[in-house]
Amino acid sequence: MRRISPKAAAAAPATAEAPPPPRNLITPQGLERLRAEYKTLWTVERPKVVEAVSRAAANGDRSENGDYIYGKKRLREIDRRIRFLTKRLDCAEVVDPALQKNRRQVFFGATVTYVNIRDEEVTVTIVGQDEADMTAGSISWLSPVAKALMKAGIGDTVPVRTPAGADTLEVLEIRYPD
Secondary structure: OOOOOHHHHHHOOOOOOOOOOOOEEEOHHHHHHHHHHHHHHHHHHHHHHHHHHHHHHOOOOOOOOHHHHHHHHHHHHHHHHHHHHHHHHHOEEEOOHHHOOOOOEOOOOOEEEEEOOOOOEEEEEEEOOOOOEHHHOEEEOOOHHHHHHOOOEOOOEEEEEEOOEEEEEEEEEEEOOO
C-alpha cells in the first residue's frame, strides 16, 4: 500500500464536483403525461414485446427470425425511453402556474399573446422542455422567445434573437390558468 505524504496530498488538485443536473421545470399536467407514458410503457408495451420475443425465440434459429430481431430492437427502444423518462421524472420540478401570484408579468406557465415585427399575432404557452409542442402553441421555457418574454408585462416590447434572426415582440396579453 502506497502512502501519500500530507504535503503531497495538499498539493494534489481537488476533485471537481459534478455539476448539478439541469433544471427540469414542468407543469402538473406535463408531469402526469410523463408518468402516464412511463406506466404504459412499463406495464403494457414492454410485457407485450417481451412475450412476443419469447414466442419468437422458441421458434428456433434466431439469426433469421424477423419477429425475434424486430422484437429485440423494439424492446431496446422501449427500455431506452423508460430510462429517459425515469431520469426526467427524477429531476422534475413541478411548477403550478395557477399558483402564480404576480399575474402582471410573464413567468413559467403563462399564456402570452404578442405581436412580432411582421405584425403577426402569436399566442404561446411557456411550459417545460418535455411538454413543448409548437403545433399546440407550447414553447419551452428555455427557448429564445420564452427567455425574451420572461418578466415582461403587457405593453412591453422585448428584443429576441432566434435562429431566424432578430425580432421584436410586443406583449398584448398575459393569462394564467385558474
